[in-house]
Amino acid sequence: MVLDLLLAASLLLTAWRSLYANDPLQAVGLFVAYGLLLALAWARLDALDVALAEAGIGAGLTGALLLGASRHAADRSFSDRIASPMMRAFLAAGALSLTSIVALALWSLRKPRGPGIAPLVSAKLSESGVKHPVTSVLLNFRSWDTLLEIGVLVVAAFSILALRLARSPPRKYDPMLAALVRVMVPILGVCGGYLLWAGSHRPGGAFQAGALLGAAGVLLQLAGYDLLADSARRGFRALLVVGFGTFLCVGIGVSTLGHQILEYPPTQAGSLIFWIELVATISIAVTLNLLYAASGSGAT
Amino acid sequence: MSGALPILIGGPFAAAMVSFLFTGAIGRALSVLLATASAVAALATSIEVMRSGVQIHALAGWGAPLGIELRIDGLAMLMLLLTAGISLAVTTFAAGYLKGDAQPHFWPLWYFLWGALNTVFLVSDIFSLYVCLELITLAAVGGTALSGDRIALSASLRYLMSAIMGSLAYLLGVAMIYAQVGTLDLTQLSGRLGSSWSSGAALSLVTAGLAMKTALFPLHFWLPAAHSLAPAPISAALSAMVVKASFYVLLRFWFQLSEPTSNQLAAHLLGALGMAAVLWGSVQAALQERLKLVVAYSTVAQIGYLFFIFPLFGGALAAGRSEWAQEAWKGGIILILAHAVAKSAMFLVSGALLQTFGSDRISDLKGAAVRAPLTLAAWGIAGISLIGLPPSGGFIAKWLLLTTAIRQEYWLYVAVLLLGGLLASVYVFRVLWHSFLTPEEMPSVSRIPGSMSISILALTVVLLLMGLRPAIPLEFTLIGIPLPAGDLR
Amino acid sequence: MNWNFWLPIFLPLSSLVTALLILVIRENQHRLRTFVNLLGATLKIVMVAVVGYGVYTQHAYEARMPLSLTLDLVLRVDDISLLFLALSSTLWFLTTIFAVGYLEGSPHQSRFFCFFSLCMTATMGISLAGNLITFLIFYEMLTLATYPLIVHRGTEKALRAGRIYLAYTLVGGAVTLAGTAWIHTLVGPTQFAHGGVLAPLAPTHRHQLQAIFTLMIVGLGVKAALFPLHGWLPTAMVAPAPVSALLHAVAVVKAGVFGIVRLIYDVFGVKFAVSLGVLAPLSWLAGFTIVYGSIRALFQHDLKRRLAYSTVSQLSYIVLGAAVFGASGTIGALAHLVHQGLMKITLFFCAGILGETWGIHGVDELSGIGRRMPLTMGAFTIAAFGMIGTPPMAGFVSKWYLGLGGVRAGDYWVLAVLIASSVLNCAYFLPIIHDAWFGKSRQDSVALPQRRSLVVPAAETSLPLLLPALVTAFMSLTAGLFAGSHFSPLGAARLITERMYAP
Amino acid sequence: MNGAILLVSALIPLVLAITGLLNGARVAMDRITPWAPLPALLTALIAPSLQVSMPSLLFGAEFDLDALGRVFLGLSAVLWLAAGHFSCGYFENRKSERRHRFFFLLTMSGNLGLTVAADAVTFYSFFALMTFSAYPLVIHDGTENSRRAGRSYLRLAILGEMLLLSGLLLATSQAGSTEFSALPKAIALAPNRNTIIALLLAGFGVKAGLVPLHAWLPLAHPAAPAPASAVLSGTMIKAGVLGWLRVLPLGDLESSTWSGILLASGIFMNLYGAICGFVQVRPKEALAYSSVSQMGYLTLAAGLALEPDGVAPAAIAACAAYTVHHGIAKAALFLGVGALSHADGPRVRVLLLTGSLYCGLSLAGFPLTTGAYAKWLLKSIPAGKTWNAWASPLLLVTSIATAFLVARIIMLLVRLQPDQVKHAYGFPLAMRLLPAWGSLVLLGVLGPWLLPIALRSAGLHVTSFSALEHIGGGAALVLWTTPLLYIGRRLWLRTAAQPAIPPGDLLTFVGSKLERLTPISKFLAVFTPWKKPFSRFTQIRTEGLIKAVVRMEEAQTRWDFGMIALALTWTTLWVFLHWRTG
C-alpha cells in the first residue's frame, strides 16, 4: 500500500517538474522518467499488457519523438506563458474546476456498481480463440476498435507523408553506435517475436511487439539508415498498409460467409487472430518508424 | 446479414488503400468505383431501414455489453445518405479541381475521411465513437494541411490541438459513465445514467468536449481558419459533415443517455449559446473580405441553429406534448441535412471561383455573374437555403422550428430564427451584388471544368428537391425518434 | 387526366417551362427566344380564359400536393384569384412584347427573360395559392425572381437599388413568415375561405390575433408599399422600363396588395376583422399613404420616380377599399386592383418609350413632345386622366365606388382623402400633359425618320413598343366606359363581392 | 333604335374629332365640322320625347330627352352651329385652326351629351369632358396672358369637379342609385342634406359663375378666340344651371333658407358683375362680366325653384327662357366683337355695331325684346308674397345696371380698332363671318314671338308674349334709364388705360398673396441641410462598432480564450446539471 502511495507521489512530482521545466531537454527527460514510473504503476495495477505498451510506446517512442523535436525547439520561448495575469488566474480556476469535477466524480464511484463486463469476458474467453483476456477483448470481442485504431495509425502515416517533409542530411559514421546497433537489433527482434507469440496466452501482443520492432528501426535510423528516402517505394507503402488491409479483408470476407462483420468462425478463430496479429505487428513497426523519421529524428 | 452493410463500411477504406498504393489513373478509377459502391450500399440499407425500421447488427457476433453493435435508425440512415451524397459530389468536384494527380496524397486521406464518417453514424458504442471521432479528426487535419502554406499548417495544428482537447474531455466522460454503469453500449445505457455526481460530471465533460469539436460559439476559434484555408473539397466535407459528426454524437448522448426532460436548464444554456453563435457568426460573416472566410463564419452561425433542438425538443417533452417534440426533432434534422448540402455547395462554389478568378476576395469577383453564371446561381440557391427562403430545404426546417418555438412561447428563439435569416441574407447577397457589378474590361477567364459544375448543380438540385418534396426525409426522421413513448412510427 | 387537378398546375408551369427553355436557348437566338416567350404568354391567356369560363360555371379547380405531414401546397382557382390571373396574364403578354422591343440589341437578354418568366411563375403561384403557406412560398420566390431584374444593368445605382429592395422585401418576407407560422400554430393549415377561418378563436386569443394581423400587414405592406415601408419602390425605378412596368403594375406590388385582400377577406374575414378593431388603423394608414405618396410625387423631377410615388398612393386606394367595411368598398378595391394595373402599366410603357426613343427622363424635358409623338402621349394622357379619376376612364369607376364605400361606412374622411389625392394627381399629371401638348418643342432640329404611314406619325417609336401602350390605354378606357357589363373588371368585382358578403 | 339617336347626336362630334386626327382626312374635315351639331339640333326640334338606358355603359347610362333637356339641347346646338361656321373663317392659318377644331368638337360633344344625360355619372362624364377639353380652347393663342387664364380656369374647374364629385357621391349613397329621377328626393330626405346641397351648388356654381367662384370667367373668356368664348358664355356656363335644375330638390325642401341664399347671391352677382364690367377697358372683359351679372338672374330663378311651396315648374320655365335669351344675345355680342376685330369696310362696321346695339338692348330688357319677355316671365313667378312685393323694383334696378353696362360695352365696341389680320382665304373676311353672326341677331330679333312657341313645344307651359303688358313695364324702364344714362355719360364715355379692378378681380388678388407665401418645396429644403451631419454621425458609430467587433473576434481566436471558454462551458454545464439533482 505504501509502495502505491510512494509511486503516486513520485508520479505527481515528475509530471509537475516536466510540465513546468524551462529547458526542453530537461522537460523531455523528465517526461520519459514519468512514463517509466507510469509503467510501474500499471504493473502494480496488474495490467501487464498496458505496462508493456506504456513503457514501449508511451515512454519509449513518444520520448524518442519528443527528444528529436526538442533539439529544434532550442529557442528561449519554450517556457513563456500567457501574458496577462487575469488570464492566468482564470485558467488556474479552470484547471481547479476540472480537477474538482473529476476527483468528486471518481470519489463517488469508489464502490463498483455491478459486475461490469469482466465475468462475461471470462465466460466467453474459451470461444474467443485466445486464452489471454486482454488480447481476446482487443482482437475478438472489440475487434472493431482495434481495426479503427490501426486505421488511425495508417491515417497518421498518410498525413505525414502528405506533408512532404524535407529529408534530414546523412549522419557521419559513429563506430560506437554501429557496434551497439549490431548487438541490440537482433535481440530486439527476438524479444518482439516472443512478445507476439506470448500475446495469445500471456500479456503481450501486436502493439507491444510492434513497439519493440519500432525501437529496433529507430536504432537503425540513428545509425544512418534513411527511412524517408525509400518511403516512396511501393514495397514500403505496401508494408505500411498491409496490416489494416488484411484485418479489413478478414472482417469483410467473413461477413460474406453468412457471419456478422468481423465474426471469426469458432474453429479458425485462434489461427486467424494470430495471422492478423503478425501482419499488424509488421505494419505497426513500419508506421512507428515512419512517425519517428518524420518528426525530426536526424538533423544537427 | 444484409450484404450492403460491409460494402458500406469497407468501400471507402478499400478505396483509400487502393488510391494510396496505385497513384496512377487505374488506381484513381478503381478507388472511385469502390467509393460509389459504398454510396449505392448506403442507398440499399436506407431502403431496408425504411421498410423494417431500426436495424441492429452485433459486430463480431458478440452481444451488446461484450461486443460492439451497429444500430441504424432513421437519423443514422439520413446521415449516412447525406455522407454518401455529399462525398460523391465532393469526389467528382475534386477530380476536376485537383486536375489529375497533382495531389496524390489527397485521395487516400479523403477516402479515409469518408469511411470514418460512415462508421461514426453506424456504431452505438461510446468508446468506439471516441476512436471514430479521432480517426475523423486526424484525417481532417491531414486534409487541411494539404494546402501547404504556413498559415494553413498552423491552422491545422490549432485544429488538431483543439479537437484532441475535446476528445480527451469526451474520454474522461466515457470513463466516468463506464465506471458508473458498467457498459459501453448506448442503447443499454439509455435511462440508466440516473442522477449522481459522476453522471452530472460525465455529461458536462462529454458535452463540453463535443461542443468544442462542433465549434459552438465560444469554442469556435479554431473553425474559421481551418475551414477556410483547407482545399475546397476538404473544407466542404469539414463544414458539411465533420462538424455534424460530433453534433450527432452529442444528440445521441443528450437524448438517448439522460432523460431530456430533467436537464432543462442545461438545454437552455446550449440554446442560449446557439443564439449567440447565430448572431455572432452572421455578423462576422458579413464583415469578412474573403469568400471562404464568409462561408466558414456562416458555418459557425448555422451551427448555432442546430443547438436550438436541445431546448425545443426537451421543452416540448417537459410540457408533455410529444407532437411538438416530434416537430422540433424533424426541424432540427432537416436543418442538419439542408445546411450540410448548402454549405458543401457554397464551399465548392468558392473553390471553383478561386480557381477561375485567381483570388477569392469578394471585391475581385466583379463580373462573375457573367463569366460563371451557373456557379453564382448555385451560390444563390444555397444562400436561399441558409436564409430559409421557401423553395429550399432550409425553409422547411426553419418553418418547423418556428412553429414549435411559437407553440412553446419561446419568443427569443423565434426572434433569433427570423433575425438570423436576415443577417444571413446580408452576406449571401453581398457576394451576389459584387458579382453582378460589370467591370470596365471583362476578365477573360477559363470556363469551369464540367465535373466541378455538375457536382455543384447536383447539390443545388438536391436542395430544391428537399424544399419541394420534404415528405421523404421527414418520414425517415421519425424512425427511432428518442421519445419516451418508444418508437412513434 | 382530370382537368380540375392539372389546370392550376399548368398555369405556373407554363411560365416555368418558358424560363427553363430560355435558359437553354443561346444568347444570340433572338427570334427563337421571342417565339418561346410569346408562345408561353398566349398559352397562359388561353388557359386563363378556359379557367375563367370554368369558374363562371361554378367549376372547382384544385391541386393539392403534400409538402410535409401537416403542410400541403394548394393551388386553387377561386373568384378573386381569377381576377388577378386575368390581369397578370394579359399584362404579362403585353409586357413581353414591350420588353422584346425595348431590349433590342442590349446584352444579357436570355438572363433577363429567364428571370422575367420566373417572376411570372411566382405571380401565378400567388394568385392561385389556396392556403397561406403556398402564398408565402411564392411570395418569397417573387422577391428572389425580381432581384436580378432590378440589377439587370449592373451599374452601381442599379445595385444600390437592388440592395435597398432586398433589405425591405426580405424583412417583409421574414415578418410574414413569423405571422404565417403563428397562425399555423393557432389554427393548423389555414385554407382560404370566404368569411375567414380565424373567427372561432376570437374570445380566447384576441390580443394574439391582433398581433398576428399587425405582423402580416407589416410583412405584406412592404410589397404593397404602405407608408413607412415604401422606400424601395422609387429607388427601384433604376430598372429597365419593362421591369418597372411589370414590377409596379402587375407583379410585385400587386402581390402585396392581393395578399392584404386575401388576409382581410379569406383569413380573418372582414366582419371578424372589424370586431377585432384592426381595420380602422389600417384604413388610416392607407389614407395617409395615399396623400403622402401624391405629395412626394409632386416634387419628383424624374418621370419614373414621379410615377413610382403615384403607384405608392394608388396602391393604398386598394388597401383603403379593403379596409373600409362594406360591399361597395370591396368592389372599389377589387376593381381598382385591375384598373390601377391597366393605367399604371400604360404610363410606364409611355415613360419607357420616351426614355428609349428620345432619351427623355426628366419631367421638364417633355415640352412639345405631344406634337411629335401624339399616339404615345395620347395613351399617356388617357392613362393620366384615368389616374386623376375623370369619368370615362377606369380610375373614375374605382374612385367612385371607394368614395361610395367610405360614405356608406360613415367615415367621411375617406371621401376627403380621395378628393385631396385627386387634386394632387391633377397637380402632378396635368403640368406634364400641358407641357407635352402645348409646350414649345425644343428638339425640332433633330431629323425625323422619314416613314409616314396613314396612322403612325414619323417621330413615333417602333411598333412593338407602341402597340402595348396603345392596347393598355384602350383597355383602361373601355374598362371605365363599359364598367356596367359583366365582363368588365367592375362586373367581376361585383360578382365576387356578392359571393363574399352572401350569408 | 330611337334611343340610339340621342347618343349619336351627342357622340357625332366626338367621332369627327378623332377622325380629324388622321392625316388623310384633314381636308374633308374642313367642310364637315361646322355642320357637326346639326343632328343634335334636329333631334331637339323634331324627335319625340325619348327614354333610353344602356346598362353596360358606365354604371348603367340613362338618356332622357325631357322638356328641360330639349330646350338646352336646342340652344346648345344652335350656338355650336353658329360658332362652328364663324370659326371657319376666323383663324389666321390652317394649322392652328385644325388644333382648335379638335378640341372644339370635343367640347361640343361634351356639352351636347350632358344636356340629354339622365343619370349623375353620365352627366358628370360629359361635364368633365366638356370642362377639360375647353382648357385648350382658352390657351389657344399661346400668349403668357392666355396661359395664366388657362391655369386659373383649370384650377377652379378641378375644384368644381371635386366638389361636384363629393356632392354626387353623398347623394348617390343616400339614393342608392344614380338616376336623376331618384336623386332630388333622396337629397331632400338625407340627414346631411345641407352639406350635399352646398357641395352641389358650389360644384355647379364654379361653372355657372357663382360670385366667389366666378374669377376664372373674366380671365378665360377674353383669352379664348371669339367663337370659343361665344360658346363658353352661351351654353357652357349654362350647363352649371342645368346641373342645379336636375339635381337640386326643387320644391321638396321644407325650409326656404336655401332659396333665400340663392336669391340674395343672384342679386349680388348681378350688381357685382355690372360694376366690375363697367370699369373694364376692353370689350371682351366687359362682356364676360356682363355674363356674370346675367347669370345672377338664372341663380335667382333657381333660388325661386327651390321655394318650398311648389312654384318649381314656373320657375324652371322662366329660367329656361332666360337661358335661351341670354345665350343667343351674349353669343351674338361675342361673335360681333370677333367680327369687328376683322371688319375692314365702314359699311360692315356700321352693320355690326347696330346688331350689337340691338343685342345690348335686349340684354337690358328694353321692351319688344326677348330680354323683356324673359324678365317678365321671371317677375310673374307666383313665388309667395315676398317675391311679388320685391320682384318689380329689384328687376328694375338690375335692368338699369345692365343698361349702364351695355352702354359701356357699345362705347368700347365703337372705339375698337381692327387688328391687321391677313386673310387666309383670299376673299373679304366679313363675308365668311357675317352669315353666322347675322342669323344669331335675327333669332334675337324674332325672339319674343319664337321663344314662347319653342318653349311650349318643348313641353314647358309658359304664357305667350303680348305686346300690351310689356309697353307699361318697358316704359317705366325707359323713363328711368335714359335720364340716368345722360347724367352718368362722363362715366361710361371716359377712356382709361388700366381698369380700376383688374379682370379676375378676386383671383388675381388672392393669387398674388399666394405667390409670396414660400412654396412647399422651399419649406422641405429647410430640412435637407442637417441631413448630411446625421448620416455622418451614424457612419462614425458603425465604423467604431465594426472595429470593436473585429478586435473581439481576434482576441477570441487566441488559444487561451479557447481554453477558458472550454473550462467555462463544462463548469457551467456541471453546475446547471447538478442544480436540479444536487
Add this chain to the structure above:
Amino acid sequence: MTAQYSVYALAGGLLVGFAFHALAIHTHVLKRILAWNTLGSAAFLVFGAIARRNTGAPDPVPHAIVITGIVVAISSTALALALARRIDEENKK
C-alpha cells in the same frame, strides 16, 4: 483494493488538473504537446484505477481501451510534431 483505486484515481485527477493547466498556460507548441500527452496518460490512469476497483482479476476491457488510447495518442503526437517541424521549415524559408 479500493485503497489502491483511490490512490491512483486521486493521482489521475490531480494529473489531469496539472496537465490542463500546463496545456492552457504555455504557448510553445512542444510544451503543449508534452502537456496533452500527460493529460492523456492521466486519463488512462483513471481508466486503470476503475479497472482495479473489484477484488478479483482486473476488468480487461479498460485495459484494451487504454492500449487503444495509447496508440491513438502517439499517432496524434507524431502528426502534431510533424506539423510543427513543417511549420519551422516554412518559417526558415
